[in-house]
Amino acid sequence: xxxxxxxxxxxxxxxxxxxxxxxxxxxxxxxxxxxxxxxxxxxxxxxxxxxxxxxxxxxxxxxxxxxxxxxxxxxxxxxxxxxxxxxxxxxxxxxxxxxxxxxxxxxxxxxxxxxxxxxxxxxxxxxxxxxxxxxxxxxxxxxxxxxxxxxxxxxxxxxxxxxxxxxxxxxxxxxxxxxxxxxxxxxxxxxxxxxxxxxxxxxxxxxxxxxxxxxxxxxxxxxxxxxxxxxxxxxxxxxxxxxxxxxxxxxxxxxxxxxxxxxxxxxxxxxxxxxxxxxxxxxxxxxxxxxxxxxxxxxxxxxxxxxxxxxxxxxxxxxxxxxxxxxxxxxxxxxxxxxxxxxxxxxxxxxxxxxxxxxxxxxxxxxxxxx
Ligand SMILES: Cc1cc2nc3c(=O)[nH]c(=O)nc-3n(C[C@H](O)[C@H](O)[C@H](O)COP(=O)(O)O)c2cc1C
Ligand SMILES: C=C(O[C@@H]1CC(C(=O)O)=C[C@@H](OP(=O)(O)O)[C@H]1O)C(=O)O
Numbered sequence: 001x002x003x004x005x006x007x008x009x010x011x012x013x014x015x016x017x018x019x020x021x022x023x024x025x026x027x028x029x030x031x032x033x034x035x036x037x038x039x040x041x042x043x044x045x046x047x048x049x050x051x052x053x054x055x056x057x058x059x060x061x062x063x064x065x066x067x068x069x070x071x072x073x074x075x076x077x078x079x080x081x082x083x084x085x086x087x088x089x090x091x092x093x094x095x096x097x098x099x100x101x102x103x104x105x106x107x108x109x110x111x112x113x114x115x116x117x118x119x120x121x122x123x124x125x126x127x128x129x130x131x132x133x134x135x136x137x138x139x140x141x142x143x144x145x146x147x148x149x150x151x152x153x154x155x156x157x158x159x160x161x162x163x164x165x166x167x168x169x170x171x172x173x174x175x176x177x178x179x180x181x182x183x184x185x186x187x188x189x190x191x192x193x194x195x196x197x198x199x200x201x202x203x204x205x206x207x208x209x210x211x212x213x214x215x216x217x218x219x220x221x222x223x224x225x226x227x228x229x230x231x232x233x234x235x236x237x238x239x240x241x242x243x244x245x246x247x248x249x250x251x252x253x254x255x256x257x258x259x260x261x262x263x264x265x266x267x268x269x270x271x272x273x274x275x276x277x278x279x280x281x282x283x284x285x286x287x288x289x290x291x292x293x294x295x296x297x298x299x300x301x302x303x304x305x306x307x308x309x310x311x312x313x314x315x316x317x318x319x320x321x322x323x324x325x326x327x328x329x330x331x332x333x334x335x336x337x338x339x340x341x342x343x344x345x346x347x348x349x350x351x352x353x354x355x356x357x358x359x360x361x362x363x364x365x366x367x368x369x370x371x
Contacts, residue, residue, distance in 0.1 A: 001125075005239060007230070008356035011137045011349060015084075017122030017129040018091050023083040024133035026069070026140065030361045031077030033144055035070060043139035046180070046341040047132065050088070054184070054199050055338055057330040059088045060129075064136050082136050086129070093329035094121045099318040100325045104306025106244075111317055128244045128335065131342040138345020141352040149355065152218040153347050154179045155340045157186045158299060160195035161202070161209035167191075169214055171281070171295045176218050180344070184337050203333035206309035206326075210245070211336040213300045213343055217351060220285065222276070222293035224354045231289025232296065235354065239346045240300055245335045248301030252284025267294070296347075302339055307331040 004012040008028050015022030041063065050059030062084055069080025098120055101108040106126035110118040118124050145151040154176035156169050167188045169175065179185045186192035195211075202209045225232040237249050257265050260282070267278040278294050285296035307327040316323045332338060 003125075005242065006349065006353045008360070009141070009349065009353040011134070013130055013133045013137075015086075015130065015133065016119045016124040017086065017127035018089040018094070018124070019086060019119065021083045021085050022130060022133050023081060024137045026080040026137050028356070029069070029075045029077065029080055029140075031075055033075040034073060034147070035075060035140060036073075036143060037064075037066070039143050040064065040136060040139040043142070043180075043341050043345065044084075044132065044135055046183075047135050047338055049129075049332075049338070052183070053203075054196065054332075054334060056332045058090070060084075060132075061087060062132050064133075080140075082133065084132050084136070089122060090330070091121045097327075099316045100323060101314050101317060102306055102325065102327055103312050103314055104303070108315075108317070116317070123244075126244060128332070128338070131243060131339070134243070134349075135342050135345045138342070138348045141348035142345060145348055145352055145355075150219045151351060152176045153215065153344045153351075154218075155185070155213050155215040155343045157184070157192075157195065157336055157340065158212040158214040160211035160334060160336060161198045161304075163191060163194045163198055165191040165195075169216060171216055171218060171297070173218060176216050180341075185340055199334040202304075208305035208308050208331070208333050210247075210302045210304040211334065213302065213336060213340055215296075215298050215300070215343055215347055217285070217296040217347055220291050220293075220296055220351060222291055224351075224358055225286070225288075225290035226354070226357055227289035230357075232286045232291055232350075232354065233289060235350045236296075236298060236347060239350050240298075240343065243300075243339060243342055243346060245302050245305070245339065246300055247303045249298055251286060251296075251298045253282045254284075254299060257282060267292075298347075300339075300343055302336045305332050305335055 004010055010027040012025045044062045048060055048062040049056045064082040064084050067081045067083055069076055069078050110126055152173055156179050158165055165186050165188045198209055233251055240246055240249050265282045267280045267282055270277055281294045285291055285294040309326050312325050314325045
Protein backbone atom coordinates (compact mmCIF):
# COMPACT_ATOMS: atom_id res chain seq x y z
CA UNK A 1 0.00 0.00 0.00
CA UNK A 2 1.25 3.49 -0.80
CA UNK A 3 -0.04 5.96 1.77
CA UNK A 4 2.63 8.62 1.21
CA UNK A 5 2.71 11.46 -1.32
CA UNK A 6 4.97 14.43 -2.05
CA UNK A 7 8.55 15.06 -2.97
CA UNK A 8 10.00 17.71 -0.62
CA UNK A 9 6.84 17.92 1.46
CA UNK A 10 5.89 14.34 2.29
CA UNK A 11 2.43 13.58 3.57
CA UNK A 12 1.46 10.21 4.97
CA UNK A 13 -2.07 9.35 6.06
CA UNK A 14 -3.19 6.48 8.24
CA UNK A 15 -6.24 4.93 9.85
CA UNK A 16 -9.53 3.25 9.09
CA UNK A 17 -13.03 4.64 9.26
CA UNK A 18 -14.09 2.41 12.17
CA UNK A 19 -10.72 2.15 13.95
CA UNK A 20 -9.72 4.22 16.97
CA UNK A 21 -8.43 7.20 15.04
CA UNK A 22 -7.24 8.48 11.69
CA UNK A 23 -4.31 10.80 11.17
CA UNK A 24 -1.53 12.34 9.17
CA UNK A 25 2.22 12.85 9.38
CA UNK A 26 3.69 15.81 7.47
CA UNK A 27 7.41 15.54 6.91
CA UNK A 28 9.67 18.25 5.45
CA UNK A 29 8.00 21.39 6.81
CA UNK A 30 10.51 24.15 7.46
CA UNK A 31 10.75 25.27 11.09
CA UNK A 32 9.30 28.54 12.31
CA UNK A 33 6.15 28.63 10.18
CA UNK A 34 3.28 30.24 12.08
CA UNK A 35 0.24 27.98 12.10
CA UNK A 36 -3.26 29.16 12.99
CA UNK A 37 -5.21 26.13 14.23
CA UNK A 38 -8.49 28.06 13.95
CA UNK A 39 -8.05 28.24 10.19
CA UNK A 40 -7.34 24.50 9.96
CA UNK A 41 -10.35 23.70 12.15
CA UNK A 42 -12.62 25.94 10.08
CA UNK A 43 -11.62 24.03 6.92
CA UNK A 44 -12.16 20.70 8.67
CA UNK A 45 -15.65 21.79 9.74
CA UNK A 46 -16.53 22.38 6.09
CA UNK A 47 -15.92 18.67 5.39
CA UNK A 48 -17.14 17.16 8.67
CA UNK A 49 -19.98 14.62 8.33
CA UNK A 50 -23.44 14.83 9.89
CA UNK A 51 -24.22 18.49 9.34
CA UNK A 52 -27.23 18.51 7.03
CA UNK A 53 -29.70 16.43 5.02
CA UNK A 54 -27.40 16.44 1.96
CA UNK A 55 -24.74 14.46 3.83
CA UNK A 56 -24.26 11.27 5.84
CA UNK A 57 -25.93 11.14 9.27
CA UNK A 58 -22.70 9.98 10.94
CA UNK A 59 -21.70 12.79 13.31
CA UNK A 60 -18.02 13.44 13.93
CA UNK A 61 -16.55 16.51 15.58
CA UNK A 62 -13.37 16.08 13.48
CA UNK A 63 -11.37 18.12 15.94
CA UNK A 64 -7.71 17.44 15.20
CA UNK A 65 -5.23 16.91 17.96
CA UNK A 66 -1.62 17.79 17.11
CA UNK A 67 0.76 15.40 18.81
CA UNK A 68 4.12 16.57 17.41
CA UNK A 69 5.89 19.11 15.24
CA UNK A 70 4.14 22.24 16.52
CA UNK A 71 5.34 24.23 19.52
CA UNK A 72 4.05 27.62 20.70
CA UNK A 73 2.13 28.04 17.44
CA UNK A 74 5.12 27.46 15.17
CA UNK A 75 6.43 24.44 13.29
CA UNK A 76 9.48 22.86 14.89
CA UNK A 77 10.82 21.26 11.70
CA UNK A 78 10.24 17.74 12.98
CA UNK A 79 7.44 15.56 11.56
CA UNK A 80 4.08 17.15 12.32
CA UNK A 81 1.52 14.55 13.35
CA UNK A 82 -2.20 15.14 13.87
CA UNK A 83 -4.83 12.66 14.99
CA UNK A 84 -8.61 12.74 14.58
CA UNK A 85 -10.74 10.38 16.67
CA UNK A 86 -13.51 8.22 15.21
CA UNK A 87 -16.32 8.97 17.66
CA UNK A 88 -19.52 7.83 15.95
CA UNK A 89 -18.83 4.45 14.36
CA UNK A 90 -21.72 2.00 14.00
CA UNK A 91 -19.95 -1.09 12.79
CA UNK A 92 -23.04 -3.35 12.92
CA UNK A 93 -24.15 -1.58 9.70
CA UNK A 94 -21.31 -3.51 8.04
CA UNK A 95 -21.90 -6.98 9.53
CA UNK A 96 -23.54 -8.24 6.30
CA UNK A 97 -20.95 -6.47 4.12
CA UNK A 98 -18.04 -8.74 5.06
CA UNK A 99 -18.88 -11.03 2.15
CA UNK A 100 -21.49 -9.17 0.07
CA UNK A 101 -19.48 -6.80 -2.11
CA UNK A 102 -20.96 -3.33 -2.60
CA UNK A 103 -20.95 -2.43 -6.30
CA UNK A 104 -19.06 0.82 -6.87
CA UNK A 105 -17.14 0.71 -3.58
CA UNK A 106 -13.68 -0.77 -2.98
CA UNK A 107 -14.98 -3.89 -1.19
CA UNK A 108 -14.17 -6.41 -3.93
CA UNK A 109 -10.86 -4.89 -5.10
CA UNK A 110 -9.71 -4.46 -1.49
CA UNK A 111 -10.75 -8.03 -0.66
CA UNK A 112 -8.74 -9.40 -3.60
CA UNK A 113 -5.65 -7.26 -3.02
CA UNK A 114 -5.46 -7.80 0.75
CA UNK A 115 -6.67 -11.44 0.67
CA UNK A 116 -9.70 -10.62 2.81
CA UNK A 117 -7.65 -9.15 5.69
CA UNK A 118 -8.72 -5.55 4.96
CA UNK A 119 -10.92 -3.80 7.54
CA UNK A 120 -14.17 -3.59 5.58
CA UNK A 121 -16.09 -1.71 8.32
CA UNK A 122 -17.07 1.70 6.98
CA UNK A 123 -14.90 1.06 3.92
CA UNK A 124 -11.81 0.91 6.19
CA UNK A 125 -8.85 2.76 4.69
CA UNK A 126 -10.82 3.29 1.45
CA UNK A 127 -13.40 5.45 3.25
CA UNK A 128 -13.99 9.08 2.33
CA UNK A 129 -13.34 9.62 6.04
CA UNK A 130 -9.60 9.35 5.32
CA UNK A 131 -9.89 12.71 3.54
CA UNK A 132 -10.14 14.36 7.01
CA UNK A 133 -6.38 13.96 7.73
CA UNK A 134 -5.55 14.88 4.12
CA UNK A 135 -7.59 18.03 4.63
CA UNK A 136 -5.73 18.79 7.85
CA UNK A 137 -2.39 18.70 6.01
CA UNK A 138 -3.76 20.67 3.07
CA UNK A 139 -5.35 23.36 5.23
CA UNK A 140 -1.96 23.84 6.86
CA UNK A 141 -0.38 24.13 3.41
CA UNK A 142 -3.13 26.54 2.31
CA UNK A 143 -2.38 29.02 5.05
CA UNK A 144 1.37 28.79 4.47
CA UNK A 145 0.74 29.56 0.77
CA UNK A 146 -1.55 32.47 1.62
CA UNK A 147 0.66 33.99 4.31
CA UNK A 148 4.05 33.52 2.70
CA UNK A 149 3.24 33.68 -1.00
CA UNK A 150 -0.23 35.24 -1.42
CA UNK A 151 -1.48 32.14 -3.25
CA UNK A 152 -5.24 31.60 -2.86
CA UNK A 153 -7.25 28.47 -3.65
CA UNK A 154 -11.02 28.07 -3.91
CA UNK A 155 -13.43 25.50 -5.35
CA UNK A 156 -17.05 25.80 -6.37
CA UNK A 157 -19.71 23.28 -7.29
CA UNK A 158 -20.04 23.52 -11.06
CA UNK A 159 -22.54 20.74 -11.65
CA UNK A 160 -24.65 18.19 -9.79
CA UNK A 161 -26.33 15.45 -11.81
CA UNK A 162 -26.79 17.50 -14.97
CA UNK A 163 -27.75 20.77 -13.21
CA UNK A 164 -24.97 23.22 -14.09
CA UNK A 165 -24.04 26.56 -12.57
CA UNK A 166 -23.26 28.43 -15.78
CA UNK A 167 -22.20 31.66 -14.07
CA UNK A 168 -18.50 32.33 -14.40
CA UNK A 169 -16.15 31.61 -11.51
CA UNK A 170 -14.29 34.94 -11.51
CA UNK A 171 -10.54 34.60 -11.26
CA UNK A 172 -10.17 37.19 -8.49
CA UNK A 173 -9.25 36.99 -4.77
CA UNK A 174 -12.68 38.06 -3.49
CA UNK A 175 -14.58 35.30 -5.33
CA UNK A 176 -12.03 32.62 -4.49
CA UNK A 177 -12.03 33.45 -0.76
CA UNK A 178 -15.82 34.07 -0.51
CA UNK A 179 -16.68 30.71 -2.02
CA UNK A 180 -14.91 29.04 0.91
CA UNK A 181 -17.34 30.57 3.39
CA UNK A 182 -20.41 28.98 1.73
CA UNK A 183 -21.83 25.70 3.08
CA UNK A 184 -22.95 24.65 -0.37
CA UNK A 185 -20.65 26.66 -2.64
CA UNK A 186 -22.69 27.39 -5.76
CA UNK A 187 -22.59 30.89 -7.25
CA UNK A 188 -25.98 30.91 -9.01
CA UNK A 189 -28.59 30.60 -6.24
CA UNK A 190 -31.27 29.24 -8.57
CA UNK A 191 -28.91 26.48 -9.73
CA UNK A 192 -28.09 25.76 -6.08
CA UNK A 193 -31.78 25.14 -5.27
CA UNK A 194 -32.16 22.81 -8.24
CA UNK A 195 -29.00 20.90 -7.31
CA UNK A 196 -30.14 20.47 -3.71
CA UNK A 197 -33.51 19.29 -4.96
CA UNK A 198 -31.81 16.63 -7.13
CA UNK A 199 -29.79 15.38 -4.14
CA UNK A 200 -32.84 15.07 -1.90
CA UNK A 201 -34.85 13.41 -4.67
CA UNK A 202 -32.13 10.80 -5.21
CA UNK A 203 -31.91 10.25 -1.44
CA UNK A 204 -35.67 9.69 -1.15
CA UNK A 205 -35.43 7.13 -3.92
CA UNK A 206 -32.61 5.27 -2.14
CA UNK A 207 -30.17 6.51 -4.76
CA UNK A 208 -27.30 8.99 -5.10
CA UNK A 209 -25.85 11.60 -7.48
CA UNK A 210 -22.42 12.98 -8.41
CA UNK A 211 -21.12 16.11 -10.04
CA UNK A 212 -18.27 18.42 -11.00
CA UNK A 213 -16.16 20.74 -8.83
CA UNK A 214 -14.19 23.65 -10.31
CA UNK A 215 -11.01 24.92 -8.68
CA UNK A 216 -8.98 28.10 -9.13
CA UNK A 217 -5.45 28.60 -7.82
CA UNK A 218 -4.71 32.31 -7.85
CA UNK A 219 -1.41 34.26 -7.77
CA UNK A 220 0.73 31.28 -8.61
CA UNK A 221 3.83 32.68 -10.32
CA UNK A 222 5.14 31.48 -13.68
CA UNK A 223 7.90 28.85 -13.66
CA UNK A 224 6.74 26.17 -11.22
CA UNK A 225 6.59 22.52 -12.30
CA UNK A 226 9.16 19.77 -12.89
CA UNK A 227 8.67 18.29 -16.36
CA UNK A 228 8.87 15.68 -17.75
CA UNK A 229 7.11 13.44 -15.20
CA UNK A 230 6.37 15.92 -12.42
CA UNK A 231 4.47 18.36 -14.62
CA UNK A 232 1.96 20.50 -12.72
CA UNK A 233 -0.94 18.63 -14.35
CA UNK A 234 0.57 15.24 -13.39
CA UNK A 235 1.16 16.22 -9.78
CA UNK A 236 -2.29 17.75 -9.32
CA UNK A 237 -3.95 14.77 -11.03
CA UNK A 238 -2.02 12.26 -8.91
CA UNK A 239 -3.17 14.03 -5.76
CA UNK A 240 -6.77 14.61 -6.83
CA UNK A 241 -7.22 11.00 -7.99
CA UNK A 242 -6.20 9.91 -4.48
CA UNK A 243 -9.48 11.34 -3.21
CA UNK A 244 -12.08 8.56 -3.14
CA UNK A 245 -14.90 8.87 -5.71
CA UNK A 246 -12.90 11.06 -8.13
CA UNK A 247 -13.26 9.76 -11.67
CA UNK A 248 -11.91 12.57 -13.85
CA UNK A 249 -9.97 15.81 -14.01
CA UNK A 250 -9.53 18.43 -16.73
CA UNK A 251 -7.47 21.61 -16.93
CA UNK A 252 -8.52 24.90 -18.52
CA UNK A 253 -10.87 24.17 -21.43
CA UNK A 254 -10.21 20.46 -20.83
CA UNK A 255 -11.91 18.13 -23.30
CA UNK A 256 -13.71 21.13 -24.81
CA UNK A 257 -10.38 22.36 -26.25
CA UNK A 258 -10.82 19.68 -28.93
CA UNK A 259 -13.81 21.66 -30.25
CA UNK A 260 -11.60 24.72 -30.84
CA UNK A 261 -9.13 25.73 -33.51
CA UNK A 262 -5.57 26.68 -32.58
CA UNK A 263 -6.43 30.29 -33.33
CA UNK A 264 -9.09 30.09 -30.60
CA UNK A 265 -7.36 27.87 -28.04
CA UNK A 266 -3.97 29.63 -27.98
CA UNK A 267 -3.78 32.18 -25.18
CA UNK A 268 -2.22 35.38 -26.67
CA UNK A 269 0.57 37.06 -24.71
CA UNK A 270 0.98 40.77 -24.00
CA UNK A 271 3.29 42.78 -21.84
CA UNK A 272 2.57 45.71 -19.56
CA UNK A 273 5.10 47.60 -17.44
CA UNK A 274 7.63 44.81 -17.94
CA UNK A 275 5.26 42.05 -16.83
CA UNK A 276 3.91 39.26 -19.05
CA UNK A 277 0.19 38.49 -19.19
CA UNK A 278 -2.07 36.23 -21.26
CA UNK A 279 -5.33 37.47 -22.75
CA UNK A 280 -7.22 34.21 -22.13
CA UNK A 281 -6.70 31.10 -20.03
CA UNK A 282 -7.76 28.17 -22.19
CA UNK A 283 -4.72 26.18 -21.06
CA UNK A 284 -5.64 26.53 -17.39
CA UNK A 285 -2.45 28.32 -16.34
CA UNK A 286 -0.09 25.50 -17.39
CA UNK A 287 2.08 25.11 -20.52
CA UNK A 288 4.68 22.37 -20.94
CA UNK A 289 3.81 21.21 -17.43
CA UNK A 290 5.00 24.57 -16.02
CA UNK A 291 2.84 27.36 -14.60
CA UNK A 292 2.55 30.34 -16.96
CA UNK A 293 1.49 32.96 -14.40
CA UNK A 294 -2.25 32.69 -15.12
CA UNK A 295 -4.56 31.13 -12.51
CA UNK A 296 -4.43 27.33 -12.53
CA UNK A 297 -7.96 26.15 -13.28
CA UNK A 298 -9.15 22.55 -13.12
CA UNK A 299 -12.38 20.61 -12.82
CA UNK A 300 -12.87 17.36 -10.92
CA UNK A 301 -15.54 14.76 -11.73
CA UNK A 302 -17.00 13.03 -8.68
CA UNK A 303 -19.12 9.93 -9.07
CA UNK A 304 -22.47 9.19 -7.40
CA UNK A 305 -22.01 7.66 -3.93
CA UNK A 306 -21.72 3.88 -4.34
CA UNK A 307 -23.60 2.85 -1.16
CA UNK A 308 -27.27 3.13 -2.07
CA UNK A 309 -30.35 1.40 -0.67
CA UNK A 310 -31.77 0.45 -4.08
CA UNK A 311 -31.65 -3.27 -4.84
CA UNK A 312 -28.42 -4.19 -6.64
CA UNK A 313 -26.89 -7.34 -8.04
CA UNK A 314 -23.63 -8.56 -6.53
CA UNK A 315 -21.67 -11.56 -5.30
CA UNK A 316 -21.03 -13.22 -1.94
CA UNK A 317 -17.29 -13.96 -1.75
CA UNK A 318 -17.71 -16.62 0.97
CA UNK A 319 -20.02 -18.79 -1.14
CA UNK A 320 -18.98 -17.45 -4.56
CA UNK A 321 -22.65 -17.21 -5.44
CA UNK A 322 -24.64 -14.45 -7.04
CA UNK A 323 -26.79 -12.48 -4.65
CA UNK A 324 -28.56 -9.14 -4.25
CA UNK A 325 -27.88 -6.29 -1.87
CA UNK A 326 -29.58 -3.21 -0.45
CA UNK A 327 -27.08 -1.07 1.45
CA UNK A 328 -28.45 0.40 4.68
CA UNK A 329 -26.58 2.65 7.12
CA UNK A 330 -25.50 6.26 6.95
CA UNK A 331 -24.25 7.49 3.58
CA UNK A 332 -23.82 10.72 1.65
CA UNK A 333 -26.50 10.97 -1.04
CA UNK A 334 -23.96 13.22 -2.80
CA UNK A 335 -20.23 13.52 -2.13
CA UNK A 336 -19.46 16.67 -4.14
CA UNK A 337 -20.23 19.33 -1.50
CA UNK A 338 -18.13 17.50 1.12
CA UNK A 339 -15.24 16.94 -1.28
CA UNK A 340 -14.91 20.67 -2.09
CA UNK A 341 -12.65 21.63 0.88
CA UNK A 342 -10.68 18.41 0.37
CA UNK A 343 -9.89 19.44 -3.22
CA UNK A 344 -8.76 22.91 -2.04
CA UNK A 345 -6.50 21.30 0.52
CA UNK A 346 -5.13 18.63 -1.80
CA UNK A 347 -4.26 21.28 -4.41
CA UNK A 348 -2.49 23.34 -1.72
CA UNK A 349 -0.26 20.39 -0.83
CA UNK A 350 0.82 20.05 -4.46
CA UNK A 351 1.54 23.76 -4.87
CA UNK A 352 3.54 23.92 -1.63
CA UNK A 353 5.55 20.87 -2.70
CA UNK A 354 6.23 22.50 -6.10
CA UNK A 355 7.43 25.69 -4.41
CA UNK A 356 9.66 23.74 -2.04
CA UNK A 357 11.09 21.74 -4.96
CA UNK A 358 12.10 24.96 -6.67
CA UNK A 359 12.94 27.27 -3.79
CA UNK A 360 13.51 25.00 -0.78
CA UNK A 361 13.73 26.71 2.58
CA UNK A 362 15.23 29.88 1.10
CA UNK A 363 11.73 31.02 0.16
CA UNK A 364 10.55 30.71 3.77
CA UNK A 365 13.63 32.27 5.30
CA UNK A 366 13.39 35.21 2.92
CA UNK A 367 9.72 35.79 3.56
CA UNK A 368 9.85 35.17 7.30
CA UNK A 369 12.55 37.78 7.62
CA UNK A 370 13.76 36.47 10.97
CA UNK A 371 16.85 34.54 9.90
C1 LIG B 1 -15.89 13.14 1.49
C2 LIG B 1 -16.29 11.78 0.95
C3 LIG B 1 -17.41 11.15 1.44
C4 LIG B 1 -17.81 9.90 0.96
N1 LIG B 1 -18.94 9.32 1.47
C5 LIG B 1 -19.31 8.09 1.03
C6 LIG B 1 -20.44 7.44 1.60
O1 LIG B 1 -21.11 7.98 2.47
N2 LIG B 1 -20.75 6.21 1.14
C7 LIG B 1 -20.03 5.58 0.15
O2 LIG B 1 -20.39 4.47 -0.24
N3 LIG B 1 -18.98 6.19 -0.42
C8 LIG B 1 -18.58 7.42 0.00
N4 LIG B 1 -17.48 8.02 -0.54
C9 LIG B 1 -16.82 7.38 -1.72
C10 LIG B 1 -16.11 6.08 -1.46
O3 LIG B 1 -15.21 6.21 -0.38
C11 LIG B 1 -15.38 5.63 -2.73
O4 LIG B 1 -16.27 5.63 -3.81
C12 LIG B 1 -14.79 4.25 -2.57
O5 LIG B 1 -13.70 4.28 -1.67
C13 LIG B 1 -14.26 3.66 -3.89
O6 LIG B 1 -13.27 4.47 -4.46
P1 LIG B 1 -13.40 5.06 -5.95
O7 LIG B 1 -14.81 5.56 -6.06
O8 LIG B 1 -12.40 6.18 -5.99
O9 LIG B 1 -13.12 3.97 -6.90
C14 LIG B 1 -17.05 9.27 -0.06
C15 LIG B 1 -15.91 9.90 -0.56
C16 LIG B 1 -15.53 11.16 -0.07
C17 LIG B 1 -14.32 11.85 -0.64
C1 LIG C 1 -17.58 9.32 8.17
C2 LIG C 1 -17.43 9.92 7.02
O1 LIG C 1 -18.09 9.54 5.86
C3 LIG C 1 -18.29 8.19 5.62
C4 LIG C 1 -17.69 7.86 4.26
C5 LIG C 1 -18.07 6.51 3.80
C6 LIG C 1 -17.32 5.93 2.67
O2 LIG C 1 -17.61 4.75 2.34
O3 LIG C 1 -16.47 6.60 2.05
C7 LIG C 1 -19.15 5.85 4.34
C8 LIG C 1 -19.90 6.33 5.51
O4 LIG C 1 -19.32 5.75 6.66
P1 LIG C 1 -20.20 5.10 7.86
O5 LIG C 1 -20.96 3.99 7.25
O6 LIG C 1 -19.22 4.67 8.87
O7 LIG C 1 -21.10 6.20 8.36
C9 LIG C 1 -19.79 7.84 5.63
O8 LIG C 1 -20.41 8.30 6.80
C10 LIG C 1 -16.52 11.05 6.84
O9 LIG C 1 -16.36 11.44 5.67
O10 LIG C 1 -15.97 11.54 7.83
